[in-house]
Amino acid sequence: MLMAQKIESDKLFIKDVFSKWYRIPEYQRPYVWGSDQVTELLDDVFQARNSNPDAQYFLGSMVLKKSSKAGGNTKYEEYDLLDGQQRVTTLFLLTAVVRDITSNTTRMKVSAEAVYQMENPDDNIPERIRIVFDIRDKVKAFVDQYVKDHGSTNQIQSLQELRDKANEDISIRNMSNTILTIREYFENKSVDDFFPFLRSNVLMIYVAAEELEDAFHLFTVMNNRGIKLRNSDILKAENLAKVVDESKRTAFAKKWEQIEEYHGEDFDNFLSQLRTILVKQKAGYNLLREFQDNIYAPKEYDRNTKTYYSKVPLLEKGEATFQFISKYQTHYQELFENDHFDLTSSYEFFNHIKLMEAGFEADLWIAPLLNYYDRYKKANLIDFTKALEHKFASDWLTGLTPTLRIENMNAIIQKIDESIDPTDVLHSNELKIDQEELKSVLKGEIYGRRAAKYILLKLDLLYLGYNTPFKLPTTVSIEHILPQNPDANSRWLADFTERDRGEWLNRLGNLVLISRRKNSAQSNRDYTDKKEKYFVKNIELFSNSVRIYQSYPTWTIEDLRDNHTRVLNKLLTAFGIPAPSTAIHN
Numbered sequence: 163m164l165m166a167q168k169i170e171s172d173k174l175f176i177k178d179v180f181s182k183w184y185r186i187p188e189y190q191r192p193y194v195w196g197s198d199q200v201t202e203l204l205d206d207v208f209q210a211r212n213s214n215p216d217a218q219y220f221l222g223s224m225v226l227k228k229s230s231k232a233g234g235n236t237k238y239e240e241y242d243l244l245d246g247q248q249r250v251t252t253l254f255l256l257t258a259v260v261r262d263i264t265s266n267t268t269r270m271k272v273s274a275e276a277v278y279q280m281e282n283p284d285d286n287i288p289e290r291i292r293i294v295f296d297i298r299d300k301v302k303a304f305v306d307q308y309v310k311d312h313g314s315t316n317q318i319q320s321l322q323e324l325r326d327k328a329n330e331d332i333s334i335r336n337m338s339n340t341i342l343t344i345r346e347y348f349e350n351k352s353v354d355d356f357f358p359f360l361r362s363n364v365l366m367i368y369v370a371a372e373e374l375e376d377a378f379h380l381f382t383v384m385n386n387r388g389i390k391l392r393n394s395d396i397l398k399a400e401n402l403a404k405v406v407d408e409s410k411r412t413a414f415a416k417k418w419e420q421i422e423e424y425h426g427e428d429f430d431n432f433l434s435q436l437r438t439i440l441v442k443q444k445a446g447y448n449l450l451r452e453f454q455d456n457i458y459a460p461k462e463y464d465r466n467t468k469t470y471y472s473k474v475p476l477l478e479k480g481e482a483t484f485q486f487i488s489k490y491q492t493h494y495q496e497l498f499e500n501d502h503f504d505l506t507s508s509y510e511f512f513n514h515i516k517l518m519e520a521g522f523e524a525d526l527w528i529a530p531l532l533n534y535y536d537r538y539k540k541a542n543l544i545d546f547t548k549a550l551e552h553k554f555a556s557d558w559l560t561g562l563t564p565t566l567r568i569e570n571m572n573a574i575i576q577k578i579d580e581s582i583d584p585t586d587v588l589h590s591n592e593l594k595i596d597q598e599e600l601k602s603v604l605k606g607e608i609y610g611r612r613a614a615k616y617i618l619l620k621l622d623l624l625y626l627g628y629n630t631p632f633k634l635p636t637t638v639s640i641e642h643i644l645p646q647n648p649d650a651n652s653r654w655l656a657d658f659t660e661r662d663r664g665e666w667l668n669r670l671g672n673l674v675l676i677s678r679r680k681n682s683a684q685s686n687r688d689y690t691d692k693k694e695k696y697f698v699k700n701i702e703l704f705s706n707s708v709r710i711y712q713s714y715p716t717w718t719i720e721d722l723r724d725n726h727t728r729v730l731n732k733l734l735t736a737f738g739i740p741a742p743s744t745a746i747h748n
């Protein structure tokens with residue numbers, strides 16, 4: 163890519179780094195360094211100094227966007243810190259701590275000036291802090307109170323409280339921790355040995371551009387310093403570079419941050435779901451390259467000419483991308499946060515969503531659901547959600563490969579895009595299941611299958627109904643009623659032959675959910691004992707488990723077969739598969 167403007171590049175010793183003025187833009191990530199990174203930086207500098215006190219030590223790089231600012235009657239250069247924020251912020255906090263713990267008056271003065279410029283009306287010099295933190299107003303206030311002024315990092319108790327406050331802003335928690343970590347570090351080490359070497363021998367390399375797009379391009383190229391950037395960080399930066407209007411850019415940056423905080427560690431995964439909605443193909447690369455190659459600049463191969471030609475972008479960079487992501491975030495929250503969702507007076511939709519979230523091992527179904535809601539909103543939404551659940555479950559239970567399962571979900575998205583109305587989607591081949599194969603699976607052994615938990619949760623929901631919300635305990639385990647290893651003198655061996663145990667032990671009719679981890683000693687008790695001393699308190703949240711222990715005073719082979727028929731027929735009916743009315747045997 164050609165750079166439109168002059169690019170500055172040079173090496174700076176730390177004393178020169180802190181002769182410039184910086185801003186952490188509103189679209190930047192929070193300050194996330196922890197004690198390990200801070201201590202590692204301090205150790206590295208100390209070791210470099212001890213190895214060779216006259217040598218230069220390279221600490222890292224910065225990518226900057228340069229702009230001119232006015233202060234008093236003078237102009238000065240301010241740099242948006244696009245890359246290197248974590249390291250430079252740490253050095254900034256370190257300098258403030260040194261200012262407050264040193265007894266050397268010269269060092270105290272030098273450190274103070276590296277943190278904060280006091281107002282000097284005689285020389286028309288305004289008050290100015292070295293780094294302006296625009297990432298949060300609360301962070302600005304924190305820096306004013308705990309960093310800016312001489313002695314402000316000495317507020318140990320307040321800093322400890324901020325560090326330990328769970329609902330505090332993440333940047334404030336981490337900055338508090340960094341200050342405390344640095345202060346503790348120098349309780350046993352000499353600032354006199356460390357700080358002169360840091361200022362005069364440690365250096366950073368910087369590159370700076372005046373044009374935002376050029377600066378962001380540098381940012382994406384040099385993102386391997388400090389905290390490793392996620393794909394979503396680079397994606398945000400590249401799209402913000404395309405937003406010319408500053409107020410819009412700020413608004414989009416804040417909205418992005420809100421969405422990122424909402425999803426936490428699953429944010430890249432959310433973006434991958436949106437990628438799937440657009441591309442409708444299995445991902446072949448990482449998230450960033452998928453957006454670059456398959457969304458922003460898609461190409462198609464011409465077999466005749468053996469060349470690639472450009473296609474129309476599926477989405478434009480900049481405002482269009484932010485609006486697209488924001489729209490689907492709204493969809494996501496409406497679908498996954500509302501109990502009743504204004505569809506009916508019941509919890510039917512809510513309960514199915516909870517079943518899919520808790521029961522499925524993969525979230526491939528979320529993209530089709532989001533896409534359907536974007537197209538048809540609440541029209542036939544419950545019917546579509548049920549059909550989607552059954553299709554995903556059937557593909558999983560009948561042993562389709564992950565690739566085929568992904569292709570089937572993508573085919574549903576494609577069908578939604580091409581459909582005329584909701585009925586067209588619901589009656590489509592893309593949602594059809596292999597009834598005979600699924601029936602065979604449900605008739606056979608369930609325990610030990612990865613989908614066993616889902617099957618039993620679905621069964622539980624079928625007995626629960628939709629008048630109450632489907633809420634699960636923290637721990638959910640699968641328990642055999644007829645135990646796997648009955649005691650030699652137990653009633654189990656009298657009521658079940660060895661052949662019965664081999665045939666029925668792991669089948670649907672002999673399995674229930676409990677709200678605790680399995681206890682082998684309790685599990686092997688005889689049925690009556692087991693009910694009274696093990697199951698009563700551990701099954702109260704599971705409708706099917708409660709039903710069994712209320713309906714069956716004994717547990718013989720006839721009881722097991724009867725229950726198996728009941729639960730199997732209930733499941734088959736839910737999946738739209740004709741169910742026989744008599745007991746089902748192999």
